[in-house]
Amino acid sequence: xxxxxxxxxxxxxxxxxxxxxxxxxxxxxxxxxxxxxxxxxxxxxxxxxxxxxxxxxxxxxxxxxxxxxxxxxxxxxxxxxxxxxxxxxxxxxxxxxxxxxx
Amino acid sequence: xxxxxxxxxxxxxxxxxxxxxxxxxxxxxxxxxxxxxxxxxxxxxxxxxxxxxxxxxxxxxxxxxxxxxxxxxxxxxxxxxxxxxxxxxxxxxxxxxxxxxxxxxxxxxxxxxxxxxxxxxxxxxxxxxxxxxxxxxxxxxxxxxxxxxxxxxxxxxxxxxxxxxxxxxxxxxxxxxxxxxxxxxxxxxxxxxxxxxxxxxxxxxxxxxxxxxxxxxxxxxxxxxxxxxxxxxxxxxxxxxxxxxxxxxxxxxxxxxxxxxxxxxxxxxxxxxxxxxxxxxxxxxxxxxxxxxxxxxxxxxxxxxxxxxxxxxxxxxxxxxxxxxxxxxxxxxxxxxxxxxxxxxxxxxxxxxxxxxxxxxxxxxxxxxxxxxxxxxxxxxxxxxxxxxxxxxxxxxxxxxxxxxxxxxxxxxxxxxxxxxxxxxxxxxxxxxxxxxxxxxxxxxxxxxxxxxxxxxxxxxxxxxxxxxxxxxxxxxxxxxxxxxxxxxxxxxxxxxxxxxxxxxxxxxxxxxxxxxxxxxxxxxxxxxxxxxxxxxxxxxxxxxxxxxxxxxxxxxxxxxxxxxxxxxxxxxxxxxxxxxxxxxxxxxxxxxxxxxxxxxxxxxxxxxxxxxxxxxxxxxxxxxxxxxxxxxx
Numbered sequence: 001x002x003x004x005x006x007x008x009x010x011x012x013x014x015x016x017x018x019x020x021x022x023x024x025x026x027x028x029x030x031x032x033x034x035x036x037x038x039x040x041x042x043x044x045x046x047x048x049x050x051x052x053x054x055x056x057x058x059x060x061x062x063x064x065x066x067x068x069x070x071x072x073x074x075x076x077x078x079x080x081x082x083x084x085x086x087x088x089x090x091x092x093x094x095x096x097x098x099x100x101x102x
Numbered sequence: 103x104x105x106x107x108x109x110x111x112x113x114x115x116x117x118x119x120x121x122x123x124x125x126x127x128x129x130x131x132x133x134x135x136x137x138x139x140x141x142x143x144x145x146x147x148x149x150x151x152x153x154x155x156x157x158x159x160x161x162x163x164x165x166x167x168x169x170x171x172x173x174x175x176x177x178x179x180x181x182x183x184x185x186x187x188x189x190x191x192x193x194x195x196x197x198x199x200x201x202x203x204x205x206x207x208x209x210x211x212x213x214x215x216x217x218x219x220x221x222x223x224x225x226x227x228x229x230x231x232x233x234x235x236x237x238x239x240x241x242x243x244x245x246x247x248x249x250x251x252x253x254x255x256x257x258x259x260x261x262x263x264x265x266x267x268x269x270x271x272x273x274x275x276x277x278x279x280x281x282x283x284x285x286x287x288x289x290x291x292x293x294x295x296x297x298x299x300x301x302x303x304x305x306x307x308x309x310x311x312x313x314x315x316x317x318x319x320x321x322x323x324x325x326x327x328x329x330x331x332x333x334x335x336x337x338x339x340x341x342x343x344x345x346x347x348x349x350x351x352x353x354x355x356x357x358x359x360x361x362x363x364x365x366x367x368x369x370x371x372x373x374x375x376x377x378x379x380x381x382x383x384x385x386x387x388x389x390x391x392x393x394x395x396x397x398x399x400x401x402x403x404x405x406x407x408x409x410x411x412x413x414x415x416x417x418x419x420x421x422x423x424x425x426x427x428x429x430x431x432x433x434x435x436x437x438x439x440x441x442x443x444x445x446x447x448x449x450x451x452x453x454x455x456x457x458x459x460x461x462x463x464x465x466x467x468x469x470x471x472x473x474x475x476x477x478x479x480x481x482x483x484x485x486x487x488x489x490x491x492x493x494x495x496x497x498x499x500x501x502x503x504x505x506x507x508x509x510x511x512x513x514x515x516x517x518x519x520x521x522x523x524x525x526x527x528x529x530x531x532x533x534x535x536x537x538x539x540x541x542x543x544x545x546x547x548x549x550x551x552x553x554x555x556x557x558x559x560x561x562x563x564x565x566x567x568x569x570x571x572x573x574x575x576x577x578x579x580x581x582x583x584x585x586x587x588x589x590x591x592x593x594x595x596x597x598x599x600x601x602x603x604x605x606x607x608x609x610x611x612x613x614x615x616x617x618x619x620x621x622x623x624x625x626x627x628x629x630x631x632x633x634x635x636x637x638x639x640x641x642x643x644x645x646x647x648x649x650x651x652x653x654x655x656x657x658x659x660x661x662x663x664x665x666x667x668x669x670x671x672x673x674x675x676x677x678x679x680x681x682x683x684x685x686x687x688x689x690x691x692x693x694x695x696x697x698x699x700x701x702x703x704x705x706x707x708x709x710x711x712x713x714x715x716x717x718x719x720x721x722x723x724x725x726x727x728x729x730x731x732x733x734x735x736x
Contacts, residue, residue, distance in 0.1 A: 024719050033715070098713030 009050030016043035030085065030094045034078045041071045103154035106147055107167045107184050110194060111238060113144040114231035118224050125220030130213070137223025138205035141230050145198035152191055156597075163187055163600035164304070166240055180301055183240035188601040192438055193237035193370055196445045200362045201230045203568035207453050208354040210564040211460060222262060226358065229255035233363050237370055242291050242301040245371070249287070249335070252364045253280055259355040260348050272350040279344040283334015287371075290327030293320065307377040314381055321381035328375055329385055329392075332368030336422045338396045343665050345419055349411040353456030356411060361418045361452050362445035369425045369441055373434055376602055380432070387517060390430020394525035397423025399663055401532030405539065406660040409466045410455050413540055416662070417492065418448060420529060424508055427526055431518035433511035434602035435595035439583055440504040442594075443491070446579050447501055450572035451488035457481040457561055457569070458544060468540060473549040480561060482545045484569045489541045491576040493534030493629065496622030497588075500580030505530060507583065507595075509621055510614055530621055534628025535635075542637040587615040 016039055023036025045064040052060015082092065089096055117140030125133055155165070169182045186194070205226060212222055232251025239245035261273030295301055297320055298309045314321040332338075337345035348360045359365070372379060372389060379386045397420045404416035421444045428437035458474060458481050459466055475482040491501035509526050512518040561569075583594035595604070635643045646652040658664055 021723055025716055025723070028716070030715075094715045097715070101711060101713030 003053070006050045006054035009053075010047055013043045013047035013050065016040075016046065028093045028095055030082055030092045030097075033094060034075065034082065037078075038071060038075065041067055041074075103150055104160060104165045104186070105167070107151060107165070107186055107238070108169055109147045110144050110151070110198065111184070111231050111234035113140045113147070114227045114234065116140060117227040118231060121220050121224035121227060125224055128220065130219050133220035133223055134209035137220070137227055138202065138209050140227055141198060141205045142202045144230070144234070145195075145202040148194045148198045151186070152195055155186065155191055159600070168240075172244070177299065178295070180241045180243040182244060184238040185240040185303070186238060188597050188599075189370070189373055189438060190237050190601075192442055192598070194234060196442050197230065197233050197237065197363050200445050200449050200572070201233075201358060203571055204354050204358040204362070204449060204453065205230075206564050207357075207456075207568040208352075210562050211354060211456055212352065214460075218262065222259075222352070225255055225258045225262070226355075229259070229359060229364070233367070236367060240302060240304075242294065242303060242306065242375075245303070245374075246287070246291060249331070249367060249371075250284065252359070252367060253277065253284065253335070256280075256348070256359050256364055259359060260351040262351050262355065266350075269350040272347040276344040276348045279341055280334045283331045283341050286327045286334070287331025290324050290331065293324050293327065297324075303374060307375065310381060311377050316381050317383060318381070321378060322385055325375075325378045325382035325385040326388070328371060328378065329389060332371045333392065334368075335371075336365050336368030336426070337419050338368070338392050338422060338426055339399065340665070342396060342400065342419050343662065343669060346412045346415045346662060349409070349415050353411070353452055353459060356415070357449045357452035357456070360415065361448040365418060365422055366425065366441050366445070369422065369429065369437055372426075372429045373438060373602060376429075376434060379429070380603075383517065386430055386432070388430070390427050390512075390518070390522055393423045393426025393428075393430055394522050394529075395423075396420065397427065397529040398525055398532070401529050401536065403659050403662050404536040405532065406656050408469050410459070410468050410471075410540060410544065411452075411466055413468070413536060414448070414451055414455060417451075417533070417536065420533065421448065421492070424505065424526065424529065427512060427522060428508040431512050431515040431522065432603075433508060433515060433518075435583075435598035435604070436504065436507040436511050438598055438602075439594050440508055443500040443504040443576070443579050446572055447488045447491035447499075447576040450484055450569065450576050451492065453565075453569055453572065454481045454484040454488060457565060458485070468543040471544045472547040473545070475545040478545075480566060480569060484573045485545065486541055487573045487576050489537040493537040494530060494621070494625045495534075495629070496618070496625065498577060500576055500578065502622070502625075503580030503583055503585065506585060506618055506621055510585070510617055513617065527621060527624060531624050531628045531631075534625045535632045538629045538632035539636045542632060546637050547640075585614060585618065587618060 020040030048060040048063040236248030257277040334341040400419035407413035425437045491499040494501040494505040513523040584591035
């Protein structure tokens, strides 16, 4: 079984991260922002996995599991916030939630 | 007995604290008892200390009581310590004794006040405490504390009837004008401490005598700056303008603060630091000249006043001028003697004037009085005795002995001379003219048509006792110092010379007798002139004043030689103009710039708070890129 070179994994991770970041910055819909954050997290996880397989270390996978758990927690908290936000301002447009403007 | 020295200033202070804290909630008789009682007990303690001091004098005729250390910064260690010697003792006796008499008088005369009865006694007690601190202070810093304390009380009591803005203005004027002198004195203290390394009075005098040769610049500077302070407090030229306006306060205040005690603080200061003045003969001569000029100037102004209290105020200036004259020619004990006698008769004059003013329902215009000697016999006799003592009528009054001593020592002293003596003698003539002008206008002649019909004459015991006591003292107070020609009993000056140097004089007794006849007849002549112009034929004076020149002269003199206008044009108006021109303070520009910077950066930062989550995320991303970039590319 031929292994995929670690560089490919890292490049893919970087691309995914860039896509996620672009999503976070470009999207107004807060659900999509959350989804984009998930993509970024997974990109980070992929980078760990790739690095771990390259050096033959288990730490990368440990970190991935850690990220997975954190992502689950984040999503639950994030969705709760989204629900509350929708309750308050009747929209999921993040730009509308700007009452903290200075 | 001397161990109880601290009680003398502590009792009035305690009275002040009690009255200040619970004064509004206690009945008036209690407030009066605390106010007058604290000073009374203080006077009793002072008397017994005086007895102990005289019968068994302490070593070197000085007793010092260290209470506690005040400040200790490096080598700067002034203590809260009290010193008593002959000079302090005389001052303390007069302050506490006359102070008690005036407090007693006030308990009755202030009873008509609707508001502020206990406030009055609180201020008065604070004043007496501060004044006693001033004269008992062992170092110049504590003296300065008392000095400022009496200034504060003077301000508070001049503006006692604060609802009239004019009184507030008079209070501020007194405070600000004396502040000029106080600043000069503070600078003098800096010079003394900087060059002599101590403020302890005895030490200062010893070191000054050792380190500063006579006539050296430092001695002259220190003495001149202290003289500035003395001039301000004692209302001498050129800082005399505040005293006539200070009469806005209640009459007991004028009697206590602006006649008997506080205004003589300058005399005390000069006597206390006499070594500095001896080291600076020019400054000492200046003291004499200032005194002579003030006594003439104020004496002439007193001739034109219609307000009985203002006339007495000018008279006070004039009499303190005598004390300065005496200090200036080195007649130390004569100055202190005149201080004591002056405190008696001037307090008496003010208090009996107060009786008259109260009886006429706050009428202070002498031209609206007249013929009061039958309605107010007690006030008349007391005022007459006071005026006689003030004009130094020969032999029977105390004022004769003190003023005669000053004139004689001015003539004979090495630094005095005929010119200063002539000024003093002219002042004596003026004094007896204006003193008896007051007597004739107020108590003789026909009652004025506009005078209130109802004369409220109900002087109780608490007014009579102080008046009679002070009247007796104004008559016999001079017998403690009889000149060589009349009994030769110099008890007072012998006592004072334990603290101050004796006068350097070239004496010839036969000549002194001639001089006494001379000055005595000058006083009597003054009374005669006053009789001619103000009682026998008042038209003489009136016709003169109605001519244009006479009127202008009258206005000029009435306004105290227009010093107020001069200072207004020289200092007040330029200051106000400068203040107006500089309304937007130049120095404030710097601070406004700092404020502006903060406002601008606030706007910038608050613009960053857009409330848009995506923008925050963008900021985070950029920040992360920059930091990671810095780490990677390092």
